[in-house]
Amino acid sequence: MECACFSSRQSLPTVFAVGLISKGQGTVCNKLSLNEDLVAFWAPFLLLHLGGPDTITAFSLEDNELWIRHAFGLVSQVVAVVYVLSQSLANDFLIPSILLIIAGTIKYFERTRALYLACLDNFKNKMLPKPDAGPNYAQLMEEYTAKETAQVPVQIVIEPEPEKDLPVIPDLDEVETDERNILDDVEIVEQGYKFFKTFKGLIVDLMFSFHERNESRNFFFERTSNEAFKVMEVELNFMYDVLYTKMDVVPTKFAYFRRLLCSLLIGASFGLFASHYKHKIHTPDSAITSILLGGAVVLDFVSLYKLLLSDWTIVLRERAKPFISKVRKRLRLFQKRGRWSKSISQHSLISYCLKEKERLKCFEKVIHFFGLKEFVDEIRYKETKTVKHDLKKFIFSELRAKAVCAKDSKTAKEIYSVRGDWVLSQYTCRYPSIVSSVSEVVEYDESLLLWHIATELCYFKKKDKNNLNAGANQEMDLNREFCKLLSEYMLYLLVMRPTMMSAVAGIGKIRFRDTCEEAKKFFRKGKSISKTAILTALMTTVQNCFEKKKKCSCRSQSQSEEEKRRVACEKLLAVNTVVRPIEVKGDRSKSVLFDACMLAKDLEKLNDQKRWEIMSKVWVELLSYAASHCRANTHAQQLSKGGELVTFVWLLMAHFGLGEHFRIEAGHARAKLIVGK
Structure with a gap:
């Protein structure tokens, strides 16, 4: 976009x-x-x-x-x-x-x-369809009453609208490895325009029929994750064009x-x-x-x-399609314009607190006076990372698996509302603190902060050597990276893009500020110890590098930041959390810092492979919950700023039929009067 x-x-x-x-x-x-x-x-x-x-x-x-x-x-x-x-x-x-x-x-x-x-x-x-009164109910009942009054045996037989047999859903691994039905660029544009014509009603909260739901599900079940995201990129580009450009005229x-x-x-x-x-x-x-x-x-x-040479000409001018397609292929070297930035922003609570406590008080007063704190924070603390294909494939596979289970609208609405509890129920987790952290009793923004801090604590804890094969280790490392990326992305949305989370955030800003204040207070207390621990970690790393004959005479700033975060996480995990913080502190402060420490300790009781597998799936559910509950016009507003991953998740859920927009479940019934002899 x-x-x-x-x-x-x-x-x-x-x-x-x-x-x-x-x-x-x-x-x-x-x-x-x-x-x-x-x-x-x-x-x-x-x-x-x-x-x-x-x-x-x-x-x-x-x-x-x-x-x-x-x-x-x-x-x-x-x-x-x-x-x-x-x-x-x-x-x-x-x-x-x-x-x-x-x-x-x-x-x-x-x-x-x-x-x-x-x-x-x-x-x-x-986009509104023509008013539909449905079959003539009054006329049918008049005829029924007349027959009944004349004492003629009569009954009403209802024949539901015929539905096509549900297709056999292929396994995702088979779809990813099958190269026979790969879409070319023109077909991707055509499919994107086709679904744009149907699903642009999402922006204004229109409802869709079960025919549209089935057609979309069947298409995306047979597509690879790469093709699905390309089709959605085209679809969102068409949405951008009709909302922000002259292309609709x-x-x-x-x-x-x-x-x-x-x-x-x-x-x-x-x-x-x-x-x-x-x-x-x-x-x-x-x-x-x-x-x-x-x-x-x-x-x-x-x-x-x-x-x-635009996508609109390809989909609207059938005769010009072959010529335009050839020209676009020849000019591809000159038209390397991405449809989406393919990047997500990152924000870490612990990193933010470590940097905040080092900031000069006079500078903080100045930016507060001019109302520039949020602007300066975004410049200083926000990072940007590329959305790699592995992450898109993982998100796609998780939503696809849920869509397979959603064979009716009732199940689809249940899955639409999950935010981590579905995953934990599948794994039958035995630890109450893990289950309660994503339950309906806990507000969404509190769950997000708890899991963000817990993910940070688990991520920076020293890894043990695992007796796993190479494939299992690689999968575990991928899940670990997915957790970190999604965790920091969701915190970025909560803190720096609150309009996208307004429908689910609750008192997220207050809870974030209180948590940060408690963290800064904790880190200030152990400042001297922290420096010693960081120096020890640096000396150990230099010694290891020397043994491997690597040039490690100096450390980069990013490596130093990682060491600070690692030491900070170890200090937090060292705090005894036998008693719940709310019992000691009360509930005036909304900080969840040490509640997250309790959650991290319970997660550490799981073996590494299972822990990161569960956590990565929970993060996908937290992401999809935010995507589906964000206001539609907010997603549309974000298109003018380059688009967000959460918008793609919102659209993908709609294509898989996971949402509340599919309220026409059976169509018109066919009622007949059967007169007996």
């Missing part, structure tokens, strides 16, 4: 410029030593600018709600430009000015129309004609200016006008080029 970089507010200087020209024509122009005819020519050029670039119409969803303001601006600015031109009808630039007025009006109209269609109310109304032949006409008009205007009128004005004015017109021509050509 391309990042939006254009706001409707940026058109205000252009509006002001058109008004200034119309007001000061003949007076201001002379003061600037400019030709009045040239100023009249600039007015429609500014109108062309008001149309904005084709790749963006809105910076956020709220901008789409202002389409009425843009409609008023369209009328008023066209009138103003026509008025400016009417003041000097005998000027030398009349023809190119008229051409630019037509092109500018078309572009401005397209932008206003795109904003109107992307307004969520209009977006929803456009170009699905017809007439729209393509409008685009071509605008390009021809702008090109003709530039040609007329260059060949006939350039010599009639001063050199600086001529150069400026040539640059402005040349830039308009280049930008319009680029927009037309991107449109003709």
Whole structure:
């Protein structure tokens, strides 16, 4: 998803410029030593600018709600430009000015129309199906009553709508290794557009039928994780286009004609200016006008080029598909534009507390005074890591396995609401603190913080040598890394993207701040011991490196940070937690620091392989719970910022039928009156 970089507010200087020209024509122009005819020519050029670039119409969803303001601006600015031109009808630039007025009006109209269609109310109304009263119940019952009154034997027989036999669901390993049904780029685009047409209703909370659910499930059951994510990338790109660009107003032949006409008009205007009128004005004015017109021509050509080779042209212009496909393949080296950043942000509570206690108090007062604390925290403490294929495959396999179990809507809704308890029930965990940490009694944000800290404590504990084969060790290491990535990603969403977690976060911010305060207080207490432990760890590491004949004369900053986190985790685990913290401290403070230590100690009682397997699956459930309970328009809002992994999980759950949107479970019944003899 391309990042939006254009706001409707940026058109205000252009509006002001058109008004200034119309007001000061003949007076201001002379003061600037400019030709009045040239100023009249600039007015429609500014109108062309008001149309904005084709790749963006809105910076956020709220901008789409202002389409009425843009409609008023369209009328008023066209009138103003026509008025400016009417003041000097005998000027030398009349023809190119008229051409630019037509092109500018078309572009401005397209932008206003795109904003109107992307307004969520209009977006929803456009998608609503026709009202459906269903079979004529009153007529059927009248006939039944009449037969019954006449003492004619009669009964009503209900024949449910026939359903196709459920397909045999292939094993995921078979699908991943089968190379016969791999989708090419064009097929991925076509499938992405097909599901976009169906599931774009998720944005406005529409409901779907069991036919749509079955069709989507059957497709994704037969796809590899890599193909599934590629299809969803295309699907989310189409969603981005209809919400933030003009692409929703170009699905017809007439729209393509409008685009071509605008390009021809702008090109003709530039040609007329260059060949006939350039010599009639001063050199600086001529150069400026040539640059402005040349830039308009280049930008319009680029927009037309991107449109003709876009995904929309592939799915809407059947005849042009083979040619466009070949061109796109040849230009692949020049079009390495990712549909998604394929990265996730990371935030660690323990790392944050260790750095916070080292920050100068005067600096903290300054950033608090200017309201920049959250901004500075995100710059300083946020890290970004790549979402590798192994993680996507793991998430896909976990949701796929749950979708296999969800054979009806009731089971699907149960799975939709799990947040770790489903996994623990499968493994029959015997430790009450582990089970209770994800139960409904504990709020979601508390579960997330507990598992984040526990994951950190378990991750940085010194690993024991395992008597496992290479394959088992590799799987355990992968699960361990999955836990760390998802743990720090979910904390990032909770703390730095609270709008995405608002539906499930509860008092997450308060609980996070209290936990951080207790952690900083604990780390300050053992500051001198901490330095000694860190120095010992560093000396041991250097000695080991020397034995292996590696150059370890200095340690990088990241390695030093890891050692600090490792020592901090060991100190936390060394605290005796026989008594629950709430019994000693009360519940005024919402800190969960030592509750998480208790959870980590119970998790450590499991063997390494089982522990990381359970924890990784719990994290997928915590992620999917947040994804499915986040507001749909928040997911849509995030598309303008490049997209998030949690949005892909939300969409994947919908494709697997895991959600509350599938409320048409049987369709229309077929009722018949059977008259007995």
